[in-house]
Amino acid sequence: MHNSHIKLINYLWVFLILLTLFSAYMAERATPGLTSVCIMAIVLAIKGRIIVDYFMELKEAHVILRALMRIYFYVIPALIILVYLFPEEIAKWTVL
Amino acid sequence: MNTIVFSSPSIPARTRKIPGNMAIWAAILAEMSEFAIMFIVYFLAKVHNPQVFSEGPTKLSTLAGTANTLIMLTSSFFVVRAVIAMRQNKADTSARWLWAAVACGALYLIIKLFEYQWNTSQGLSTETNIFYAVYYYVTFNHFLHVGWGTAAIIWVIYRLKTNIYTQEEHEGLINIALYWHMIDLAWITIFPLLYVIR
Numbered sequence: 676m677h678n679s680h681i682k683l684i685n686y687l688w689v690f691l692i693l694l695t696l697f698s699a700y701m702a703e704r705a706t707p708g709l710t711s712v713c714i715m716a717i718v719l720a721i722k723g724r725i726i727v728d729y730f731m732e733l734k735e736a737h738v739i740l741r742a743l744m745r746i747y748f749y750v751i752p753a754l755i756i757l758v759y760l761f762p763e764e765i766a767k768w769t770v771l
Numbered sequence: 772m773n774t775i776v777f778s779s780p781s782i783p784a785r786t787r788k789i790p791g792n793m794a795i796w797a798a799i800l801a802e803m804s805e806f807a808i809m810f811i812v813y814f815l816a817k818v819h820n821p822q823v824f825s826e827g828p829t830k831l832s833t834l835a836g837t838a839n840t841l842i843m844l845t846s847s848f849f850v851v852r853a854v855i856a857m858r859q860n861k862a863d864t865s866a867r868w869l870w871a872a873v874a875c876g877a878l879y880l881i882i883k884l885f886e887y888q889w890n891t892s893q894g895l896s897t898e899t900n901i902f903y904a905v906y907y908y909v910t911f912n913h914f915l916h917v918g919w920g921t922a923a924i925i926w927v928i929y930r931l932k933t934n935i936y937t938q939e940e941h942e943g944l945i946n947i948a949l950y951w952h953m954i955d956l957a958w959i960t961i962f963p964l965l966y967v968i969r
Contacts, residue, residue: 681855688848692841695962699837702828702967715963722844722959730851731952736788740796747803751810751960755968758814766818 687725694718712759716752723748795946799953802916806957809909813964816901825969827902830895835886836966839879840958843917846875847955850924850948860938862931869928872951876921883914906965913961916954923947 698718705711724745728734733741758765789796817824853868890896890903897907927947930936936944 681852684848684851684855688844691844691848695837695840695844698840698963698967699833702833702837707825707969712968715968719960719963723956726847726952726956726959730847730955731949732790736790740789743800744803747807747956751807754810754814755963758818759968762818762821765814769815769818 684729687729691722691725694722709759713756716755719755720748720752723751791946791949792942795949799949802953803956805912806909806960809905809912810960810964813905813909816905820901823900823902827900827906828966828969830893831906831966832886832889833966835882835889836962839882839886840962842875842879842882843955843958846872846879847952849875850951854941854944854948857931857936857941857944858938862934862936865944866928866931869924869931873921873924873928876917876924879917880914880921883910883917909961909965913954913957916957920947920951920954924951 698715701711701715705714727741727744727748731744733744849868849872853865853872856862856865856868895903897904924947927944930943
């Protein structure tokens with residue numbers, strides 16, 4: 676295990692911490708709106724991708740497994756934005 | 772990480788590795804699906820109750836949510852460092868990183884209990900409205916995962932201390948590391964949905 680890999684993992688942890696502190700700042704200070712929702716969705720996508728690729732070490736693993744885990748962090752952020760943009764339409768389609 | 776490699780000659784080797792074993796991946800994918808269903812319930816409840824979901828996060832403790840996110844991410848980092856130490860044949864160092872992860876798990880549980888107590892003092896419960904019903908269902912489910920995940924890490928430390936794992940063969944450690952990262956992934960999704968996005 677090269678020291679460069681350990682350094683990368685250390686830097687990624689610091690980056691994840693900074694992203695979380697940024698999210699907390701957004702929660703307390705930012706005006707709710709499309710911009711803040713999009714930023715939060717992107718932050719989630721980045722955090723998920725880092726954990727999947729580097730902490731779970733799927734970056735160079737089996738292609739299907741990697742795709743299944745990565746897709747989660749495309750779909751959930753996309754749903755966050757869609758639910759913000761089209762709440763009434765989605766509500767209409769989901770009435771029993 | 773310890774890996775399984777499929778024998779299909781048509782796929783390059785680096786795209787066929789599977790960290791850990793197939794059993795843990797079946798569990799991880801099942802749990803991720805379970806959380807996905809909860810997130811879909813959250814989205815559906817949100818579009819049908821926009822006002823309640825807009826106001827809900829403002830009454831929760833952002834401090835508790837943020838602290839637990841920092842703790843979960845840090846515990847995942849500790850687990851990665853434990854795996855790296857094991858690969859370097861440093862079992863004692865690996866155990867120390869795992870104990871640090873256990874401390875994080877315990878701290879998460881304590882903060883969550885204080886948060887629930889604080890909510891109760893604010894008059895928030897599953898009966899308050901659908902936002903808090905979803906909040907309690909999702910976060911308590913995650914709470915249980917952190918509880919048994921922490922217990923599983925303690926089990927792996929015991930196995931490490933009894934020299935069951937070696938530099939070459941430590942699949943049990945890898946499996947628990949992967950499972951812990953899954954618990955972390957669930958929380959980093961819960962945090963923006965319930966605490967941040969209004």
